[in-house]
Amino acid sequence: MKLRDIHNVYFLGIGGIGMSALARWFKHNGKAVSGYDKTPTALTNQLEGEGIAVHFEDDPAQISDKIKGSKEYALVIYTPAIPKDHKEWAWLKAEGFNIMKRSQVLGLITESMISVAVAGTHGKTTTSSMIVHLMKTAGIDCTGFLGGISTNYGTNMVMNEETNSIAVIEADEFDRSFLTLRPDVAVVTSIDADHLDIYGDKDALKESFALFVSKIEKKGKLFAKQGVGSQILGDENRIHHSSYALESADITAENLRIEEAAFVFDYKTSKKTITGIRLNVPGFHNVENALAAISVTKYFGADDDSIREGVSTYKGVKRRFEYIIKSESLVYIDDYAHHPVEIESLLKSVRALYPNKRITAVFQPHLFSRTRDFAPEFSESLSLADEVILLDIYPAREQPIEGVTSEMLLDKVTAERKTVCAKEALLEQIKAWQPEVLLTIGAGDIDKFVEPIKTELS
CATH class of the missing domain: 3.40.1190.10 (Mur-like, catalytic domain)
Structure with missing residues (x-):
């Protein structure tokens, strides 16, 4: 396809961070943009506010008439996270639409x-x-x-x-x-x-x-x-x-x-x-x-x-060493780190900045397979904190793996104080420990706790 031939663009998984960037680019360049995602988020709300139609029900009837009525001028972009039994995905393939992965579209856009x-x-x-x-x-x-x-x-x-x-x-x-x-x-x-x-x-x-x-x-x-x-x-x-x-x-x-x-x-x-x-x-x-x-x-x-x-x-990126609270009595940092090397770099930097403060790390492991593959490394890197609170593993696209739990990480953590905590008890757990430097770490949905934690500690 040539970019000049595309009039309408439809996204399967429009709320993803990379997909939404592409949606914004096509909108900026005069294309009619719409899409599907599983659930509403702050990002999909922003897209709708920018004039991009988004729906959250997997139903081919929800696909706009602009897309259906101009197959030869339409481009469908999908994320690999879309399940194989997705109804819209199956209908678009059966109807013979031009379908490309996000990465292929990036190559198309940037080739010139x-x-x-x-x-x-x-x-x-x-x-x-x-x-x-x-x-x-x-x-x-x-x-x-x-x-x-x-x-x-x-x-x-x-x-x-x-x-x-x-x-x-x-x-x-x-x-x-x-x-x-x-x-x-x-x-x-x-x-x-x-x-x-x-x-x-x-x-x-x-x-x-x-x-x-x-x-x-x-x-x-x-x-x-x-x-x-x-x-x-x-x-x-x-x-x-x-x-x-x-x-x-x-x-x-x-x-x-x-x-x-x-x-x-x-x-x-x-x-x-x-x-x-x-x-x-x-x-x-x-x-x-x-x-x-x-x-x-x-x-x-x-x-x-x-x-x-x-x-x-330069002010950084959301959820990359992002200061949420920064005062004499409390520092709260939120970070997307989800690999042992990232956690080690984060905690060493925090220790260098606050050498005389007690560091409390709240970590949500991301993926059962990653937790299994790097369990000793996770425990070692988390041990750089003084206190460690572990949430249950965020599964993302995976099914549970027998024996792979947050408890298996906790056993090898050598921090002074450590625990596994249910999500619903997290705020009380943090409040009870009265942190001096608090970090929330992970790539799952731990970011949903940032504002509640901020409110509780403020």
Whole structure:
């Protein structure tokens, strides 16, 4: 299909963070957009407020007449989360509609644009949103397809001003979606083992990332976290690449220090130093994300002053080291971390910021398979907190696995105080422990407790 031939776009799973970004892009570009999702959410409410029709009953009769009456000019976009027995999905296939996965549509949209793709098992949402903000600050026109809600822009879809803008894409490794892209510039933030329910083992995951990197345009550029490039670059090394890390890499952060809960550092390469960069979104891992974002923005010609301004005014992404309460008596941070490496980075950064405070971590494991595959690593990373409250495992797309529970994690946690808690008892449990620094952590529905916790503790 050609984009110019599409008049109507229908989404199966429109409320997903990546799907809703695409819906907003098509709406912005003059297409009639509608869609289905399982349940109403704050995001679907926003889409409806923006003039996008959304319904929540799986019924082909709910599909708009605009879609039904113009099959040759309609595009159906689906998420892999749609079940195989979905009635609308079956009807649209039987009627012969043009149906594409979100990742295929991203490839279609960006094939004629200069593109930056940010991949990695964690860190990609923050890094891609940071690149967008730094580019906007530097006056470089870009379009941002993000996997989270940018706090600076209040959306997951940052629109371009000109038709020839640079596309910044969060490239998802889940079900190998990122292999539909052919970026001019790519970032790979991490390749820690994850999604083993899809890949089977880490070697298969690495092979997928190697394929992704092989799709970078011949005159393109790769920025990879130190230690990552050597695992995924082929022997021919045709791609120009640079490594980044806090130290011992091509791109590093020198004179790194904490000042008033912010990270201040100098951006350093063999040819360039930018001094006095202040990052107000804390976390050592976010300093590394900033190194990648600065490098991409410099690649497209940003000056040093705009880099400093962009980093200092970057406000982060919802549910990524997001301060909910920040006072002398209590700090409350909410974070999307759902992998042991992410939890370790989060807790080490919080400990560095608040070395004399008692840290209480509330964690909701995400997926039975992930909990099973990384149980010792989860327990070890959570042990960096002083107190740990575990919720039951959030199943998402999975059925329970016998013997895989939150209790199996708790047994190996070495924190001073620990417990497994039912959702309905969480507020009372937190109140009883009187935390000094509280973290809610996880990718399930733990975010539904953020406002109630805030209200209770305030």
